[in-house]
Amino acid sequence: MRDLRLRFGGVKAVDGLTFDAYxxxxxxxIGPNGAGKTSAFNCITRRASGLPTAIDRGRRAAGRAAPRAGSPAAT
Known part of the structure; x- marks a missing residue:
């Protein structure tokens, strides 16, 4: 994974996460509450699933946000 970023408005939830997994x-x-661990995990699993993502290297994918988990559009 290279340079993963996720923002909620002006708040950076994940900023430049890079790692290798074999x-x-x-x-x-590991990290304190509010550090972005769950947000990073959700981005990674969504990208690996092939579903459209709201964020792809800091840009909106296909010009629109991905549906929220649990919404009718996400199922």
């Missing part, structure tokens, strides 16, 4: 590795993410 088959068979277990990776942990």
């Amino acid at each position: 088959a068979g590795e277990i990776i942990s993410v």
Whole structure:
């Protein structure tokens, strides 16, 4: 994963996350509450699923935000 970014308005939830993951590795993410761990995980799993993402390297994908999880458009 290279240079993952996610913003909510003017708030940077994830800013420039980069890491390598190899088959068979277990990776942990640690940090204080509000550090963006869950936001990063949600971005990564959404990108890996092939679903449209709201953020792709800091730009809106296809010019529109992805549907929120649990919304009718997301299912």
